[in-house]
Amino acid sequence: MRLLAFNEGQQPRIGALNGAGVVNLSRIDAAAPTDLGAVVKAGKLADIAAILARADGAVHHQLGALDLQLPVAAPGKILCLGLNYMDHIAEGPFEKQPFPAIFMRSPTSLVPANKPILAPRMSNSMDYEAELAVIIGQTCKHLTADNALDVIAGYSCFNDGSVREYQRHTIQWTMGKNFDQTGPFGPVLVTPDELPPAADGLKIECRLNGQTVQSSTTDMMIFKVVETLVYITEAMTLDAGDIVVMGTPSGVGHGRKPPLWMQGGDVVEVEIEKIGRLANPVKSI
Structure with missing residues (x-):
């Protein structure tokens, strides 16, 4: 997976980059996690993979249009x-x-x-x-x-x-x-x-x-x-x-x-x- 964190409006989101653009996890599943760093810290990247398996080729954004954020917003070290x-x-x-x-x-x-x-x-x-x-x-x-x-x-x-x-x-x-x-x-x-x-x-x-x-x-x-x-x-x-x-x-x-x-x-x-x-x-x- 090629994952990224971005803001949509004032709300954090997780996206997945593919050859066509960026999939917005929250548009696939309203209950999807929105903090990529928190997912990493919880060891739950497999949950993202499960959501992406339901994306059915959807693309919601282009990378250049996004308000990109740190992949891990608050690293410990x-x-x-x-x-x-x-x-x-x-x-x-x-x-x-x-x-x-x-x-x-x-x-x-x-x-x-x-x-x-x-x-x-x-x-x-x-x-x-x-x-x-x-x-x-x-x-x-x-x-x-x-x-x-x-x-x-x-x-x-x-x-x-x-x-x-x-x-x-x-x-x-x-x-x-x-x-x-x-x-x-x-x-x-x-x-x-x-x-x-x-x-x-x-x-x-x-x-x-x-x-x-x-x-x-x-x-x-x-x-x-x-x-x-x-x-x-x-x-x-x-x-x-x-x-x-x-x-x-x-x-x-x-x-x-x-x-x-x-x-x-x-x-x-x-x-x-x-x-x-x-x-x-x-x-x-």
Whole structure:
């Protein structure tokens, strides 16, 4: 399934994207759930599949006309990987790490598709980072290579917008990674059955004002999805609705000479093969 959250009027809705458009679950069944994040957290994506089985080819909307929302509106944890592509490591002052470099983002840093990224007035160093997002579908601890993929509800696109100046104020990256409304996420949650195992081997790109600035494939990640989930759950419990963001390839703005920062009026897109496209304007504040 290719699921998305949107508002119809002032009411939340769940949609399913197919080749013809978007199916509105509430128009198939008035009692259908309307909060995609809540469905993920409850582990009830199968209920959506049952409703869609009754859709009988109906299409109610076109994707471009929708007021899109976050696939998971209130994730409990957002865990991100840094330095997870060798070509990206070569752009900066870092070296390959023996373990995944994990940092956290807050829910207030997220922004849905088509809504503006807020470039803060206090720093002209807003960078883009195209990334694969893994959406957790059940509570888990001490995962193994054999069962790690079983806990994944779906995959999506993420743009790990980073205010580089603040990221480098200290050895901790938290400030630069958590400015309000800087981390686009979505719009589609694609269930694992639609993709290769662990979403491996998919083309991932970022475009700024139509120009391709990042292009790679997810099989170039140093720490793959399974290895990352096993490592994270050695330390902490992952809950349904948590998000794990898998790092970015080369081509980011800070690695260019001169640096290429996002500015008000820009449009940035992240596209991952077989998952979809996440586009956002940039607004200076």
